[in-house]
Amino acid sequence: MKIAVLTAGGDCPGLNAVIRGVVLKGDRIYEHEFVGVRDGFRGLVDNDIVPLPRQRVRGLSKVGGTILGTSRVSPMTNGGTDRVKEVMDQHHIDALIAVGGEGTLTVARMFHDAGIHVVGVPKTIDNDLSATDRTFGFDTAVSVATESIDRLRTTGEAHSRCMVVEVMGRNVGWIALHAGIASGAHAILIPEVPVTRQQLFDWVRHAMDRGRAPVVVVAEGFTFAGEEEKVGSDRTDGFGRQLLGGIGDQVTRMIEEATGIETRNTTLGHLQRGGVPSSYDRVLATRFGTAAVDAVSNRLWGTMVALHGINIVNVNLRDATSELKTVPREQWDEAAILFG
Ligand SMILES: Nc1ncnc2c1ncn2[C@@H]1O[C@H](COP(=O)(O)OP(=O)(O)OP(=O)(O)O)[C@@H](O)[C@H]1O
Ligand SMILES: O=P(O)(O)OC[C@H]1O[C@](O)(CO)[C@@H](O)[C@@H]1O
Numbered sequence: 001m002k003i004a005v006l007t008a009g010g011d012c013p014g015l016n017a018v019i020r021g022v023v024l025k026g027d028r029i030y031e032h033e034f035v036g037v038r039d040g041f042r043g044l045v046d047n048d049i050v051p052l053p054r055q056r057v058r059g060l061s062k063v064g065g066t067i068l069g070t071s072r073v074s075p076m077t078n079g080g081t082d083r084v085k086e087v088m089d090q091h092h093i094d095a096l097i098a099v100g101g102e103g104t105l106t107v108a109r110m111f112h113d114a115g116i117h118v119v120g121v122p123k124t125i126d127n128d129l130s131a132t133d134r135t136f137g138f139d140t141a142v143s144v145a146t147e148s149i150d151r152l153r154t155t156g157e158a159h160s161r162c163m164v165v166e167v168m169g170r171n172v173g174w175i176a177l178h179a180g181i182a183s184g185a186h187a188i189l190i191p192e193v194p195v196t197r198q199q200l201f202d203w204v205r206h207a208m209d210r211g212r213a214p215v216v217v218v219a220e221g222f223t224f225a226g227e228e229e230k231v232g233s234d235r236t237d238g239f240g241r242q243l244l245g246g247i248g249d250q251v252t253r254m255i256e257e258a259t260g261i262e263t264r265n266t267t268l269g270h271l272q273r274g275g276v277p278s279s280y281d282r283v284l285a286t287r288f289g290t291a292a293v294d295a296v297s298n299r300l301w302g303t304m305v306a307l308h309g310i311n312i313v314n315v316n317l318r319d320a321t322s323e324l325k326t327v328p329r330e331q332w333d334e335a336a337i338l339f340g
């Protein structure tokens, strides 16, 4: 078979390990031929397809980013599935492996509905896909955030300051929750659990009164109780969504004004997405890659590979994209017992 691979949406540590797993197993076990699609769906509609021989994937499991490039260009507003079929036919491509988050996999499901042979691989640092226990990239992002918060704590303590750290998480607070617990944060603010300003100020004051330099971790998509609008700029991403960011700075100003405690903000941003993947993410991504090429070889069109417990399974793309995996209230409550 001739198989095309693409990576779409935000990049994430482990994408290259997936590509390597796909190509090495596909070459060695099935003798498939591979091509890469440049920059996600952009390459599929612009006919930007490159050869992907096994030599091209050597040593890739520890390399961050994606050798194929990625983008948020939608195929649906750029020729749609007819154009995708045309380009695939022109290159005699039998099947597509789409590596991406919930958006990419939604498009993969649309492709499947249109009769395109497609298999999905879940990725995202946000860990917000419900059909898999974990997505690769999350472990690396949490490690980066945890190490950063540990560092911010020592400078905070030196100055007796409150330190606010803004992490990624447009719709869900998994990174904030895990990095916050790991680093012993005094408050963790996530999109799933709105809290009042007063509650936040009480946690900060309480930590300070105990002689600690308060650490507040806030996910970019957090809103205070009773507020709807997320904090972001007037700029949009390639798919027209508002760029988020700025809640950390807002929270910082509020804390300083309400408590009188000197407060500083750090926004971790894309540091959480860049660099080498953790060993956990390399392993998971490699397993996803080899399982995806098995799924293609078994013609399991319209499915996605997923981690269930310790096993890699195949799930329906429709189920995989039906709802986001949010942080359950009980998990935040467990952490909140230690706040303040
Ligand atoms: N419902 C949709 N209809 C048409 N195109 C879509 C749809 N959802 C997503 N897309 C396209 O797929 C691209 C990838 O989706 P998205 O930007 O949400 O990233 P993702 O795959 O969810 O990864 P992440 O959220 O981790 O960055 C979008 O930028 C957009 O071009
Ligand atoms: O700057 P970009 O690439 O548009 O991505 C930002 C978004 O990507 C994510 O990390 C998901 O990959 C979100 O948490 C964040 O809002």
Ligand SMILES: [Mg+2]
Binding pocket: 009, 101, 102, 103, 104
């Ligand atoms: Mg998404």
